[in-house]
Amino acid sequence: MKKAAARHAQHRQEIADDVRDQKRERILEAAEDLFFRHGYAGTTIADIVDELGVTKPYLYYYFNNKNEIFETLCWRSSVACLTSMRFGADDARPAVEKLRDGLHRFAAANIAYFKAGTFAYREGAALDPALMKSLRAMARRFYRELGALLEQARKSGDCDFDNAKLTALAIGGVATSLYTWYKPDGSIAPGDMVDQLTRIMLKIAGAQPAPAKTGQKRKATTSKKAQP
Incomplete structure (x- = not known):
């Protein structure tokens, strides 16, 4: 019973972490676009929450301030x-x-x-x-x-x-x-x-591309899911 309860608790935590990561990623994606279009100084926390349709407390649950969002985007x-x-x-x-x-x-x-x-x-x-x-x-x-x-x-x-x-x-x-x-x-x-x-x-570089392999399709671009 204890092992089953522990597995259940771990599963719930994994779901919660995944949801949290998705919400955090949504903030980063919205902020990235705003910073790109308007610059760091031209983008405010109010702009980001308006873009997301959320409240400031929602954003502050995941990030302390605008600079932390900007630096996270730069670093990763x-x-x-x-x-x-x-x-x-x-x-x-x-x-x-x-x-x-x-x-x-x-x-x-x-x-x-x-x-x-x-x-x-x-x-x-x-x-x-x-x-x-x-x-x-x-x-x-x-x-x-x-x-x-x-x-x-x-x-x-x-x-x-x-x-x-x-x-x-x-x-x-x-x-x-x-x-x-x-x-x-x-x-x-x-x-x-x-x-x-x-x-x-x-x-x-003066190098030849890799020989094409029949029936092989190259995967799409790198995912942003990975965090530094």
């Missing part, structure tokens, strides 16, 4: 995008295969977080200096990891470029310019956009 988008070139020490695949995989993950994350992904460099002044320092360190590590992988792929004869640092920066620039032109409801579906961006970045 940065983690999703800037950790895409990390691979386990036991990953023995050729460098070019990891490069293809990493660039696809990078493209997928940038499409999934294309609004919040711009906040750190568009409105860095709104972020806590310690957080901004962490984000910059994460970005530097991303370019080091990408540069190292490019060098390995060039050494194996699978990439053709002149300067690894410049090539890595050019690849990063493909993603950082998204906010100026990308529209999720445009003529190119998000999954197809990810594939096209991946091919463009591979071309910058």
Whole structure:
């Protein structure tokens, strides 16, 4: 009886946590759009609750203030995008295969977080200096990891470029310019956009895309469900 009661209690807690996560995600999605359209200073807590059709106490149950919402959006988008070139020490695949995989993950994350992904460099002044320092360190590590992988792929004869640092920066620039032109409801579906961006970045690196597998469809973009 005790074990059954414990399992029942755990199940109820899991349901409650899931509902809480869904409500928290709804707040983040609404705030992300408002911050993207109106900027940090131009968006208030009142704007967010009006957009959601809820009360301020409802929002304050999940977040302490507007800055916490903004920093959460910045952090999780940065983690999703800037950790895409990390691979386990036991990953023995050729460098070019990891490069293809990493660039696809990078493209997928940038499409999934294309609004919040711009906040750190568009409105860095709104972020806590310690957080901004962490984000910059994460970005530097991303370019080091990408540069190292490019060098390995060039050494194996699978990439053709002149300067690894410049090539890595050019690849990063493909993603950082998204906010100026990308529209999720445009003529190119998000999954197809990810594939096209991946091919463009591979071309910058002088690498060939992965051979197509018959009957295999690539999954759509990275989900925002994962939290940092």
